[in-house]
Amino acid sequence: MVTKPNAILFDLDGTLLETAKDLGNALNHVLETMQRPLVSYEEYRNIASNGSKGMLELGFGDELKSLDFEDLRQQFFTHYENNICVDTVFFEGIETLLNELNQKSIPWGIVTNKPEYLTLKLVEFFPLLKECNVIISGDSLPERKPHPKPLLYAQEQLKIQFPNTWYVGDAQRDIEAAHAANMTSVVAEYGYLPSIQESHKWLADIHIQHPLDLLAFL
Structure with missing residues (x-):
C-alpha cells in the first residue's frame, strides 16, 4: 500500500510530452544529409528516451563508430532545437491530470535529462507546463538521472516540510533514481518503454x- 503524495515530479519526454516524432525528425534529417535510409x-518511438x-x-x-559522433550529434541537436515543437503534443490525459493536481493543491514539477536550453524552449509551447513548481534539467546539476540528486x-525547491514525493517516468533510470531518492516510483507504461514486460x-x-490512472491513487 502506497501513501498518498504531497508532491509529484515527472519526467518530460515520454511521460508528459509525446516528443518522439520531433526527435525522429531530427534523426531522419541527419540520416538524409548522410544519404542513409x-x-x-x-x-x-521506444528509443526516444535514450536521447x-x-x-x-x-x-x-555499427557504422556510427567510424563516423564523427560529435558532429552528427550537433547536427541532430541543431535541427531539433529549430523544430522542437512541430509534432510534439501532450500525451492524452496529461492536461486533465495536471489540472487535477492544481485543483488539489498538490505541487508538481519536472525532472528531465534533457539539456536546459531545450527543456525551457519546449516548455514555452505548453502554458500548463509553465505552471509547475520546479524544473530540473539534465545539466542543472553535475549529476543526472539515474543519480538521485536531481x-x-x-x-x-518545493519546500515541503514532510515530503512524500512520487516520481513518474518511463525509463529504467527514472525508477532507479526514485528508489535511490526514497521516493515512490511510478512507471508510465504508455511512454517509451522497451516493453511492458521489461518494465x-x-x-x-x-x-x-494511462496518465489518468494516477488519479486513482490520489
Whole structure:
C-alpha cells in the first residue's frame, strides 16, 4: 500500500510530452544529409528516451563508430532545437491530470535529462507546463538521472516540510533514481518503454497504463 503524495515530479519526454516524432525528425534529417535510409516512427518511438546517442545508434548502427559522433550529434541537436515543437503534443490525459493536481493543491514539477536550453524552449509551447513548481534539467546539476540528486534537489525547491514525493517516468533510470531518492516510483507504461514486460523488472511501486490512472491513487 502506497501513501498518498504531497508532491509529484515527472519526467518530460515520454511521460508528459509525446516528443518522439520531433526527435525522429531530427534523426531522419541527419540520416538524409548522410544519404542513409530513414527510420520509421515505429522503429524509433521506444528509443526516444535514450536521447541523441540512442537515436543516432539506431540510425547508423555499427557504422556510427567510424563516423564523427560529435558532429552528427550537433547536427541532430541543431535541427531539433529549430523544430522542437512541430509534432510534439501532450500525451492524452496529461492536461486533465495536471489540472487535477492544481485543483488539489498538490505541487508538481519536472525532472528531465534533457539539456536546459531545450527543456525551457519546449516548455514555452505548453502554458500548463509553465505552471509547475520546479524544473530540473539534465545539466542543472553535475549529476543526472539515474543519480538521485536531481530528484532530491527538485524536492528541496518545493519546500515541503514532510515530503512524500512520487516520481513518474518511463525509463529504467527514472525508477532507479526514485528508489535511490526514497521516493515512490511510478512507471508510465504508455511512454517509451522497451516493453511492458521489461518494465516489471524495474520493481516500481506503481504501474500506470494511462496518465489518468494516477488519479486513482490520489
